[in-house]
Amino acid sequence: xxxxxxxxxxxxxxxxxxxxxxxxxxxxxxxxxxxxxxxxxxxxxxxxxxxxxxxxxxxxxxxxxxxxxxxxxxxxxxxxxxxxxxxxxxxxxxxxxxxxxxxxxxxxxxxxxxxxxxxxxxxxxxxxxxxxxxxxxxxxxxxxxxxxxxxxxxxxxxxxxxxxxxxxxxxxxxxxxxxxxxxxxxxxxxxxxxxxxxxxxxxxxxxxxxxxxxxxxxxxxxxxxxxxxxxxxxxxxxxxxxxxxxxxxxxxxxxxxxxxxxxxxxxxxxxxxxxxxxxxxxxxxxxxxxxxxxxxxxxxxxxxxxxxxxxxxxxxxxxxxxxxxxxxxxxxxxxxxxxxxxxxxxxxxxxxxxxxxxxxxxxxxxxxxxxxxxxxxxxxxxxxxxxxxxxxxxxxxxxxxxxxxxxxxxxxxxxxxxxxxxxxxxxxxxxxxxxxxxxxxxxxxxxxxxxxxxxxxxxxxxxxxxxx
Amino acid sequence: xxxxxxxxxxxxxxxxxxxxxxxxxxxxxxxxxxxxxxxxxxxxxxxxxxxxxxxxxxxxxxxxxxxxxxxxxxxxxxxxxxxxxxxxxxxxxxxxxxxxxxxxxxxxxxxxxxxxxxxxxxxxxxxxxxxxxxxxxxxxxxxxxxxxxxxxxxxxxxxxxxxxxxxxxxxxxxxxxxxxxxxxxxxxxxxxxxxxxxxxxxxxxxxxxxxxxxxxxxxxxxxxxxxxxxxxxxxxxxxxxxxxxxxxxxxxxxxxxxxxxxxxxxxxxxxxxxxxxxxxxxxxxxxxxxxxxxxxxxxxxxxxxxxxxxxxxxxxxxxxxxxxxxxxxxxxxxxxxxxxxxxxxxxxxxxxxxxxxxxxxxxxxxxxxxxxxxxxxxxxxxxxxxxxxxxxxxxxxxxxxxxxxxxxxxxxxxxxxxxxxxxxxxxxxxxxxxxxxxxxxxxxxxxxxxxxxxxxxxxxxxxxxxxx
Numbered sequence: 001x002x003x004x005x006x007x008x009x010x011x012x013x014x015x016x017x018x019x020x021x022x023x024x025x026x027x028x029x030x031x032x033x034x035x036x037x038x039x040x041x042x043x044x045x046x047x048x049x050x051x052x053x054x055x056x057x058x059x060x061x062x063x064x065x066x067x068x069x070x071x072x073x074x075x076x077x078x079x080x081x082x083x084x085x086x087x088x089x090x091x092x093x094x095x096x097x098x099x100x101x102x103x104x105x106x107x108x109x110x111x112x113x114x115x116x117x118x119x120x121x122x123x124x125x126x127x128x129x130x131x132x133x134x135x136x137x138x139x140x141x142x143x144x145x146x147x148x149x150x151x152x153x154x155x156x157x158x159x160x161x162x163x164x165x166x167x168x169x170x171x172x173x174x175x176x177x178x179x180x181x182x183x184x185x186x187x188x189x190x191x192x193x194x195x196x197x198x199x200x201x202x203x204x205x206x207x208x209x210x211x212x213x214x215x216x217x218x219x220x221x222x223x224x225x226x227x228x229x230x231x232x233x234x235x236x237x238x239x240x241x242x243x244x245x246x247x248x249x250x251x252x253x254x255x256x257x258x259x260x261x262x263x264x265x266x267x268x269x270x271x272x273x274x275x276x277x278x279x280x281x282x283x284x285x286x287x288x289x290x291x292x293x294x295x296x297x298x299x300x301x302x303x304x305x306x307x308x309x310x311x312x313x314x315x316x317x318x319x320x321x322x323x324x325x326x327x328x329x330x331x332x333x334x335x336x337x338x339x340x341x342x343x344x345x346x347x348x349x350x351x352x353x354x355x356x357x358x359x360x361x362x363x364x365x366x367x368x369x370x371x372x373x374x375x376x377x378x379x380x381x382x383x384x385x386x387x388x389x390x391x392x393x394x395x396x397x398x399x400x401x402x403x404x405x406x407x408x409x410x411x412x413x414x415x416x417x418x419x420x421x422x423x424x425x426x427x428x429x430x431x432x433x434x435x436x437x438x439x440x441x442x443x444x445x446x447x448x449x450x451x452x453x454x455x456x457x458x459x460x461x462x463x464x465x466x467x468x
Numbered sequence: 469x470x471x472x473x474x475x476x477x478x479x480x481x482x483x484x485x486x487x488x489x490x491x492x493x494x495x496x497x498x499x500x501x502x503x504x505x506x507x508x509x510x511x512x513x514x515x516x517x518x519x520x521x522x523x524x525x526x527x528x529x530x531x532x533x534x535x536x537x538x539x540x541x542x543x544x545x546x547x548x549x550x551x552x553x554x555x556x557x558x559x560x561x562x563x564x565x566x567x568x569x570x571x572x573x574x575x576x577x578x579x580x581x582x583x584x585x586x587x588x589x590x591x592x593x594x595x596x597x598x599x600x601x602x603x604x605x606x607x608x609x610x611x612x613x614x615x616x617x618x619x620x621x622x623x624x625x626x627x628x629x630x631x632x633x634x635x636x637x638x639x640x641x642x643x644x645x646x647x648x649x650x651x652x653x654x655x656x657x658x659x660x661x662x663x664x665x666x667x668x669x670x671x672x673x674x675x676x677x678x679x680x681x682x683x684x685x686x687x688x689x690x691x692x693x694x695x696x697x698x699x700x701x702x703x704x705x706x707x708x709x710x711x712x713x714x715x716x717x718x719x720x721x722x723x724x725x726x727x728x729x730x731x732x733x734x735x736x737x738x739x740x741x742x743x744x745x746x747x748x749x750x751x752x753x754x755x756x757x758x759x760x761x762x763x764x765x766x767x768x769x770x771x772x773x774x775x776x777x778x779x780x781x782x783x784x785x786x787x788x789x790x791x792x793x794x795x796x797x798x799x800x801x802x803x804x805x806x807x808x809x810x811x812x813x814x815x816x817x818x819x820x821x822x823x824x825x826x827x828x829x830x831x832x833x834x835x836x837x838x839x840x841x842x843x844x845x846x847x848x849x850x851x852x853x854x855x856x857x858x859x860x861x862x863x864x865x866x867x868x869x870x871x872x873x874x875x876x877x878x879x880x881x882x883x884x885x886x887x888x889x890x891x892x893x894x895x896x897x898x899x900x901x902x903x904x905x906x907x908x909x910x911x912x913x914x915x916x917x918x919x920x921x922x923x924x925x926x927x928x929x930x931x932x933x934x935x936x
Contacts, residue, residue, distance in 0.1 A: 028534035028580070029541065030571050035584055038529035038599070045530065061506035062513060066496035067535075067573075067604055067620050068557070073497065086564050089536070091573065093558040095608030103498050105535075105559065105573070112496070116503055131506070136535055136604065140563030152535050 006274050011218040022277050022337040025146050032144035032151030042285035050187050054179040060130035065112050068103040073111040077237040083204020087139040105138040113159040114238035123243050132158040147265035148468045155260030161252040168253035172227045175257045176210045180225035189280040189389040190214045190270045195443025196452050207231035213442045215397040216269035219417045221442045221465040224266045225259035277339030278362050280389045281382035288318040288378050289340045293328045293347030304346050310375050341385050362389050414439045414464045423460040440467050474742050479686040490745050490805040493614050500612035500619030510753035518655050522647040528598035533580050536571040541579040545705040551672020555607040573606040581627040582706035591711050592631050600626040615733035616936045623728035629720040636721035640695045643725045644678045648693035657748040657857040658682045658738045663911025664920050675699035681910045683865040684737035687885045689910045689933040692734045693727035745807030748857045749850035756786040756846050757808045761796045761815030772814050778843050809853050830857050882907045882932045891928040908935050
């Protein structure tokens with residue numbers, strides 16, 4: 001297999017190779033931008049479908065807010081402007097003229113959505129106001145890397161306003177668990193670590209940031225989705241207020257939450273191997289590819305095509321590869337690269353024997369199956385592979401995770417894996433110290449896996465790792 | 469009904485009233501931008517779903533290209549740059565610094581997609597290359613109007629490369645008919661006039677532009693979707709070439725095609741009435757709303773809720789309105805404004821009689837129906853309303869369309885309606901002349917309704933109207 005640089009040899013080059021060889025994405029013409037090719041975009045569409053369904057089930061409605069935001073909007077919330085101003089792309093000319101007020105391309109829509117929430121919320125009856133937006137955003141990146149940090153990326157950003165702090169808190173956790181964690185575990189098969197960010201790692205302007213952290217095959221962590229409690233900071237800055245049942249005017253409590261095309265990077269690096277991408281069946285745009293190995297007498301293609309119809313009728317997303325002009329080996333390598341979970345291979349001899357070869361991408365095992373059993377076996381396998389991929393990723397994650405009792409040991413472990421250490425042993429000064437070695441506290445969790453109510457909770461453990 | 473300005477009194481104000489009162493959209497903070505509110509965005513999502521399915525059925529694949537395009541990309545195709553440079557929004561600063569090369573926000577992605585097609589097309593085996601993108605674009609508008617002309621709008625843009633002119637031509641027509649015309653007629657219920665643009669009205673850089681023109685209730689035309697044959701202009705400018713089966717290198721033939729959030733404007737103005745929006749059932753995010761009129765003894769809501777479940781189970785998109793704290797009249801007015809096709813109204817007396825009132829939004833007819841028949845009757849009505857709305861819109865269009873035999877008469881007719889006139893009677897000089905009265909040739913068609921092969925076809929008729 002000379003197609004990809006092996007992971008062990010050079011993980012970043014392996015990643016770049018997968019992007020190129022599986023035709024997922026490439027660099028755009030302007031620095032730090034990316035072109036998402038059809039193979040990559042089809043996966044993103046499946047991510048959108050699954051995440052969007054969960055967001056709607058949580059009661060939020062989609063809307064769309066402008067790309068271009070007057071600069072003064074950013075100046076209303078001090079921490080927000082501080083967090084984003086170094087990253088803003090600014091439009092100064094339009095329609096052939098210089099603008100009287102420059103416009104920023106949104107790095108996030110907190111500010112503009114805040115402005116409209118203030119207009120739309122009047123009484124307690126208008127609450128909670130639950131909005132979501134699928135959009136592109138631009139943040140100038142100094143060290144861009146496709147899917148992980150790009151100047152422009154695609155994401156969804158949710159923004160909600162609530163009457164009480166308790167309601168805002170509950171909703172931000174509902175999104176964290178029922179949307180992000182559920183999607184990442186059960187669709188992406190990524191066993192994310194769910195926790196609370198330290199004050200240092202919080203979103204600019206948030207009072208609390210909660211995160212789903214995926215652990216990649218090189219031992220580094222990837223922040224894959226975050227949910228923020230914004231307290232009353234944005235509602236104060238934008239005057240998002242309501243009159244209560246008794247008539248008194250009160251400020252709302254707001255939240256925001258987002259997940260992006262970064263998840264494509266997480267998918268690649270959590271599951272991919274030296275043969276390419278490995279896509280879990282629940283996510284895969286193509287779950288089964290039926291490959292005509294060769295077709296000397298013209299009988300195999302119709303049989304394969306009939307099988308494709310049967311599989312699709314069974315609700316399995318299936319495609320036919322009858323491109324027999326190309327050598328089978330080439331095609332098999334390509335389907336491996338693209339990570340299609342199940343391959344059904346049929347040649348003239350198989351047809352004569354009334355069998356097909358079932359290949360599963362995750363373990364690369366092959367199994368001969370009677371033609372009549374292919375549909376049921378493929379159906380069973382989609383469920384099986386999904387479970388096995390989550391288990392395998394969990395085992396990999398746990399194998400590189402160690403409990404630590406000193407800062408020294410934490411530093412050692414986190415160089416190549418994940419250190420779990422009592423937060424009181426680290427603290428803010430320890431966190432600064434770890435940063436000098438390129439290590440970050442990814443999140444805090446209580447011993448039972450639940451979220452700390454604050455950063456000071458007794459018994460909280462910190463997950464420390466290198467990160468993307 | 470004092471909710472909306474009547475159409476007859478002031479159509480533009482009626483339009484603005486519908487946007488506001490039905491909570492579809494409002495102006496954004498930067499000039500010419502818009503905020504699409506959940507009610508409007510839910511309709512756009514349904515449009516996307518239906519159009520996207522047709523695009524995929526035509527074999528195109530979705531991809532994503534960058535928002536920001538180096539300025540030099542626009543200069544490669546002379547007519548293209550001339551057409552777009554007055555409208556470009558330009559980013560000159562990023563990450564706190566002035567950029568060495570300014571970046572344009574895409575007004576369309578022709579140029580950047582051309583660059584990548586050139587990289588991806590190598591041999592005839594790579595053709596046709598059929599790409600589509602859902603994205604936001606920015607064109608500086610001097611007289612912005614929500615959904616019709618906004619500085620930023622949402623659209624899909626298809627871009628394809630073909631080995632032969634005939635293949636490109638056939639594909640651009642396939643998109644025109646199988647995607648746009650089919651969607652607009654059968655989902656939007658808008659009886660679009662399909663034809664070829666005159667040279668004056670062509671897309672910047674196209675050799676042929678084909679269009680779907682909707683006729684609004686005020687007699688003006690709205691261009692709702694276009695498909696362009698770009699010949700070899702872009703392939704020459706970007707060097708999109710392929711080696712044929714015999715090895716010789718040849719330039720590709722390219723097409724592009726797009727439809728946008730403008731369609732929301734078309735939907736409102738083609739079907740809306742003095743009570744608000746009227747949404748055809750095939751498009752409607754909510755096809756049926758079951759309204760609890762009042763519920764004094766608490767028995768109505770459970771019955772209504774059970775009905776909602778049954779309707780949803782029957783595949784009808786249904787919602788419950790059990791908000792009995794608000795007066796029924798208010799709620800009925802609001803569902804009228806939003807244009808939900810069918811309303812099922814139940815109160816305590818109806819429940820006692822085992823009936824419900826079925827209301828259809830298009831004709832505003834009411835009918836008493838036995839509770840057991842509601843589901844089947846609603847199902848039948850969704851089909852019926854769809855057919856009736858297309859028929860009614862066709863009748864309205866035809867009633868204001870007249871055959872003309874002189875330029876004089878054409879000018880008269882087109883002031884308030886649509887003039888159909890032999891193209892040879894108009895010609896390029898007549899077209900200039902009509903323009904001075906604010907009239908444009910919307911498209912050319914042959915007598916049998918088919919597309920002229922060129923602008924010089926004998927027997928071509930011109931459709932002349934005012935336009936948005």
